[in-house]
Amino acid sequence: MVKLAVLLVLISQGIGGQQNGAENILASELFSEEEYLLGPGDSLMVVLKDLSLGYLTTINFGGIMPLMVPFFVKDSVQFRPVALKRVYNISIKELKDSLRIWYSSLLKVNEIDLMVISPRWLTVLVKGNTNTNGPANVRASSRLASLLSMETYRCGYNADINSILVETSKGETLYVDLEKYYKTGELRYNPLLAKVKSIFVPEIKKGIVIFGAVKGYPVKMFQKQVIQALGGNFTVSFEANVIKVPAYDSLRVRDAINEAGGVKSFALLSELYSSKRGKVTLDDYLPVGDTLYVPPFTDKVFVAGEVRNPGYVPYLPGATLETYLSYCGGFTNRAAYHRIYVIRANRKVPKGKIGTVQPGDIIFVPEVKLKWFEDYLTLAQVVSSLLITWVTLKRL
Numbered sequence: 001m002v003k004l005a006v007l008l009v010l011i012s013q014g015i016g017g018q019q020n021g022a023e024n025i026l027a028s029e030l031f032s033e034e035e036y037l038l039g040p041g042d043s044l045m046v047v048l049k050d051l052s053l054g055y056l057t058t059i060n061f062g063g064i065m066p067l068m069v070p071f072f073v074k075d076s077v078q079f080r081p082v083a084l085k086r087v088y089n090i091s092i093k094e095l096k097d098s099l100r101i102w103y104s105s106l107l108k109v110n111e112i113d114l115m116v117i118s119p120r121w122l123t124v125l126v127k128g129n130t131n132t133n134g135p136a137n138v139r140a141s142s143r144l145a146s147l148l149s150m151e152t153y154r155c156g157y158n159a160d161i162n163s164i165l166v167e168t169s170k171g172e173t174l175y176v177d178l179e180k181y182y183k184t185g186e187l188r189y190n191p192l193l194a195k196v197k198s199i200f201v202p203e204i205k206k207g208i209v210i211f212g213a214v215k216g217y218p219v220k221m222f223q224k225q226v227i228q229a230l231g232g233n234f235t236v237s238f239e240a241n242v243i244k245v246p247a248y249d250s251l252r253v254r255d256a257i258n259e260a261g262g263v264k265s266f267a268l269l270s271e272l273y274s275s276k277r278g279k280v281t282l283d284d285y286l287p288v289g290d291t292l293y294v295p296p297f298t299d300k301v302f303v304a305g306e307v308r309n310p311g312y313v314p315y316l317p318g319a320t321l322e323t324y325l326s327y328c329g330g331f332t333n334r335a336a337y338h339r340i341y342v343i344r345a346n347r348k349v350p351k352g353k354i355g356t357v358q359p360g361d362i363i364f365v366p367e368v369k370l371k372w373f374e375d376y377l378t379l380a381q382v383v384s385s386l387l388i389t390w391v392t393l394k395r396l
Contacts, residue, residue, distance in 0.1 A: 030141045033093040033114075037169060037195045039063065039140065040088070041120030048103060049111035055079040056117065063088025067099070069107060089169055092116065116141070124193055128201035129159040131221065140194035145178055147193060148201070148219035157223035158204045158244035165200040166191060182217055182261070204246045208286050211242040212294035213267035214260040247288050254282040256292060268295045268360070273347055295344075301357055303328040305365035306335035315359040321351075324363055336368040 038044075040061045047054035051070065059065045066081035083102075087095050096114045103109040119141035126136050132152045144166070148155055155161060161178040168174065174191065181189035216222055222241035245251075245259035253272060257263055274280045275291040286292060300312040301324055308329030316323060321340070331337055342349045343362040357363070 031192050031194070033096065034091055035192050035195070036092050036116065036140070037089050038087050038092065038095060038116075039120055039122065039169075039194070041122075042116055042140070043118035045113075045115045045117050046099065047113035047115075048107070048109045049113055050109045051107070053077060053079075054113075059087055059120075062086075067102065119194070122193065124196050125198035126153050126201075127198065128165075129156040129203045130154065130201050131156075138193050140192070142193045143187070143190045144176060144193065144196065144199065145181060145190045145219055147199075148178070155201050155220045156203070157221055157242055158207070159220055160202045160204045160246055161217060161219055162246060163202060165202070166196055167198045168195045169197045170195070178219060179217070179259070204244050206248055206288050207244045207246045208251060208256050208288065209242060209244050209291045210256060210260045210294060211291070213264040213296040214241060214243060214257065214262070214294055215264055216241060216243050216261045247286075250285040250287055252282075253280050253284050253286060253292065256286055257282075257294065263294055264296070266296050271295050271344065271358075278347075295360055299359055301359065302362040303365075304362060306332045306367050307365055308332055319357060321354060321357060321363065324357060325365070331365065334367050336366045339366045340364065341366075 038059060040059050040063055042059045043056065044059070044065065045054060045056050046068075048070070053070050055068050057065055057068065063086055064084050065087050067083040067085055068079040068081050070077050070079055085098070085102075092114055096112055099114065100110065100112045103112060119139045121137055122140050123135045123137055124147065125134070126147070127133050130148070131154045136147055136150075136153055138147055144164070147153055148161075162180075164176040164178060166174040166176050176191060177189055180186070220243060222243060224242065243260050245256055247256070247259075251259075253274075263269065269282065272280050272282070273293040273295070274284075274286055275293075276287060277284065277290070280286070280292075299315045301315055302312045303324055304310050307325060308331075310328060313324050313327045325331070338351075340351045341364055342351075342354045342357070343364060344358065344360070
């Protein structure tokens with residue numbers, strides 16, 4: 001097999017030393033010839049395969065590229081421009097077919113190869129439910145998901161990524177479902193930015209809020225919600241990821257979680273909780289406007305309230321409630337130990353229904369309102385002191 005010897009003629013300033021090697025190798029593999037629309041700033045390699053020669057060129061700001069032919073000068077080959085071609089907003093395939101006809105008539109060359117060596121920079125206008133609205137400078141070889149995964153342009157927790165409005169450089173309007181891209185991996189659901197002029201990310205109007213151990217999507221920011229257990233001088237709090245999914249009718253729990261990107265490996269699916277229906281299973285249905293809590297598995301049990309050393313205790317399989325309380329130093333003298341309860345899956349479980357302590361439980365010891373004997377003596381002393389003072393003042 002004859003090896004292809006490609007002679008690169010750099011006709012555009014700065015193309016040579018400034019190009020990133022990894023970028024050049026990967027550029028032509030990021031997109032198909034049909035979907036990439038060419039524009040000013042693209043650097044191309046044109047290979048005349050029949051002659052085993054090629055050259056590098058750049059599309060100028062007017063959307064024009066020079067067409068070059070080889071000239072043999074002594075022992076060297078030089079490419080010189082002999083014509084100009086407007087290539088703005090056409091695909092690589094269209095240009096390739098056009099060049100094949102042109103070179104065939106001029107040099108009897110029938111096999112042409114065309115590659116984008118360095119994709120151009122372009123501006124895409126980002127609007128809607130994103131972290132920042134405004135122009136984004138991106139490579140033409142990037143895709144929509146890459147742009148919206150950037151921290152500056154990430155979508156809100158309640159953004160509707162199922163119906164993103166995309167305006168193309170040819171004036172077309174497309175509705176893009178990025179959720180399908182994440183689930184199928186098909187690039188047709190994740191358009192190339194080379195043909196995108198602007199995008200608008202709408203907000204979910206009707207839906208279900210899910211928080212806890214859910215995966216979400218790289219393009220959507222989680223809203224943080226703090227879950228707290230308060231008591232005495234101690235607060236147990238932790239952040240839960242919050243995301244909203246679209247729903248226009250009752251939605252099965254399993255489907256709602258799937259819409260949220262699925263659950264994380266440490267999710268407790270046996271303890272799902274709906275704000276409107278209480279404890280639910282994967283096959284139950286959630287009404288529009290509901291909130292679903294997906295609790296995380298943790299290797300800790302939290303103890304709060306009237307204990308001497310409130311905090312967390314490593315989960316001890318089979319350990320009793322009293323064991324966890326003793327790990328925290330036992331009760332204070334203000335503990336209402338008969339009214340102990342557990343917060344589990346964001347709901348209150350009374351002492352008689354706690355059963356086995358589970359990882360992630362928050363054991364809460366309330367404060368007694370009045371300890372009759374001690375508080376009675378304290379009050380009696382105060383009243384007695386006031387009475388003596390009053391009598392003394394009356395005698396003066």
